[in-house]
Amino acid sequence: MEKLLISGGIPLKGEVKISGAKNSVLPILAASLLCEEDLIIGNVPHLQDVTTTISLLTEMGANLSIDEKMKVSVNAASVKKFYAPYEMVKTMRASILVLGPLLAHFGEAKVSLPGGCAIGSRPVNLHIDGLKAMGANIKVEDGYIFAKAKKLKGAKITLPIATVTGTENLMMAAVLANGRTVIKNAAKEPEIIDLANCLRLMGAQIKGDGTSSITVDGVKELRGCNYDVLPDRIETATFLVAAAITKGKLTLTHTRPDTLKIIIEKLKKAGADISIKNDIINIEVNKQLNSVNITTNPYPDFPTDMQAQFIALNSISKGKSKVVESVFENRFMHVQELVRMGANIDINGNVATIDGVKSLTGAPVMATDLRASASLILAGLVAKGETVVDRIYHIDRGYECIEEKLTKLGANIKRLPQ
Numbered sequence: 345m346e347k348l349l350i351s352g353g354i355p356l357k358g359e360v361k362i363s364g365a366k367n368s369v370l371p372i373l374a375a376s377l378l379c380e381e382d383l384i385i386g387n388v389p390h391l392q393d394v395t396t397t398i399s400l401l402t403e404m405g406a407n408l409s410i411d412e413k414m415k416v417s418v419n420a421a422s423v424k425k426f427y428a429p430y431e432m433v434k435t436m437r438a439s440i441l442v443l444g445p446l447l448a449h450f451g452e453a454k455v456s457l458p459g460g461c462a463i464g465s466r467p468v469n470l471h472i473d474g475l476k477a478m479g480a481n482i483k484v485e486d487g488y489i490f491a492k493a494k495k496l497k498g499a500k501i502t503l504p505i506a507t508v509t510g511t512e513n514l515m516m517a518a519v520l521a522n523g524r525t526v527i528k529n530a531a532k533e534p535e536i537i538d539l540a541n542c543l544r545l546m547g548a549q550i551k552g553d554g555t556s557s558i559t560v561d562g563v564k565e566l567r568g569c570n571y572d573v574l575p576d577r578i579e580t581a582t583f584l585v586a587a588a589i590t591k592g593k594l595t596l597t598h599t600r601p602d603t604l605k606i607i608i609e610k611l612k613k614a615g616a617d618i619s620i621k622n623d624i625i626n627i628e629v630n631k632q633l634n635s636v637n638i639t640t641n642p643y644p645d646f647p648t649d650m651q652a653q654f655i656a657l658n659s660i661s662k663g664k665s666k667v668v669e670s671v672f673e674n675r676f677m678h679v680q681e682l683v684r685m686g687a688n689i690d691i692n693g694n695v696a697t698i699d700g701v702k703s704l705t706g707a708p709v710m711a712t713d714l715r716a717s718a719s720l721i722l723a724g725l726v727a728k729g730e731t732v733v734d735r736i737y738h739i740d741r742g743y744e745c746i747e748e749k750l751t752k753l754g755a756n757i758k759r760l761p762q
């Protein structure tokens with residue numbers, strides 16, 4: 345398994361271009377299954393999860409091409425298999441996003457249940473319940489979801505939890521349904537708006553995305569379009585923390601500062617100097633920051649996908665802090681690894697109490713999931729000596745060319761072969 349070797353202690357300096365958002369491109373790729381024309385997607389990040397989704401669509405029979413600028417063109421007219429096998433879904437839970445589009449366009453789908461993962465049980469019952477409310481006939485057998493519907497019909501669906509991919513699946517199912525669907529307590533993440541923007545360009549009738557009530561009026565068919573995905577707010581935030589933790593000075597370009605309000609607020613509160621101009625964020629830190637309390641919650645609150653990185657930052661900031669994880673039940677796997685690097689962290693249920701230390705020391709550590717890997721890399725960038733992060737395949741799922749980007753900013757980081 346590949347590893348990353350990091351020699352810490354270098355303040356990061358320079359400019360970094362933010363890539364397209366993982367959590368936008370995955371549902372938008374799945375949306376290609378809703379029409380028979382070319383969906384041409386730009387600003388596609390080069391990520392393992394994108395490769396997995398492309399393989400899944402190709403396996404189903406879609407025609408795909410990618411140009412040298414990572415513009416991906418998908419045509420689903422030739423799709424013959426309405427099937428997402430366990431082997432793919434287990435490596436990427438977001439494969440569940442093909443369920444709604446397959447059912448809406450082709451009238452059937454067989455999609456593996458994702459099962460548990462490193463950060464909790466992560467069920468998909470709300471996706472299934474919503475589709476059932478739209479008239480789908482669904483049974484779960486042998487670890488698979490078998491879904492059928494001649495024609496979905498609009499429904500009023502109130503989600504008990506504002507699930508992100510659940511909202512996306514139901515929105516995609518509703519665009520081709522008969523009549524009006526209203527999704528209450530919908531997720532409000534910027535990636536939902538991005539998907540809705542793409543679907544509208546394809547001819548869908550959607551209102552209210554970005555609020556907790558989304559209304560979709562079904563249409564007969566959708567057409568192809570050209571769409572550029574939103575910049576990745578989690579990648580942006582991770583680089584902001586990289587600047588903060590190394591006491592560096594970075595300019596992040598091609599980003600969307602309006603999607604990062606709470607992150608910027610927390611970093612400013614910690615003492616970072618941040619300025620924003622259009623799609624550019626400048627950050628400069630030249631002193632030890634104060635630690636900040638955090639509670640993760642759905643957007644626009646603090647994202648669970650940045651909890652691990654902020655725990656790394658709080659580990660070497662001044663004072664005590666509390667980090668409460670309210671979205672996933674088991675998302676503190678990085679903590680024991682940070683403790684091995686000298687961090688002082690206690691966990692009690694879903695609350696981590698961090699007592700900032702003056703410095704961390706390099707150690708061999710193990711990445712357990714995507715954002716945990718990012719947190720260990722951040723810790724490695726500031727630790728004294730060498731850190732080796734094992735199981736680095738997690739990072740390639742969600743961060744484009746992370747070591748190239750960090751090297752360009754002055755970090756001493758290299759990938760060790762298997």
Ligand code: UD1
Nearest residue numbers: 367438466467468469470471505507508509510649671672
């Ligand atoms: C998405 C993001 C992921 C992010 C998460 C929370 C994508 C591809 N992934 O994941 O990066 O960490 O949102 O912001 O966009 N739940 C149920 N039943 C369901 C669905 C969800 O109980 O049917 C629960 C989950 O266990 C979790 C909570 O709802 O506790 C939120 O999860 P959800 O928003 O669904 O996360 P994902 O969409 O999987």
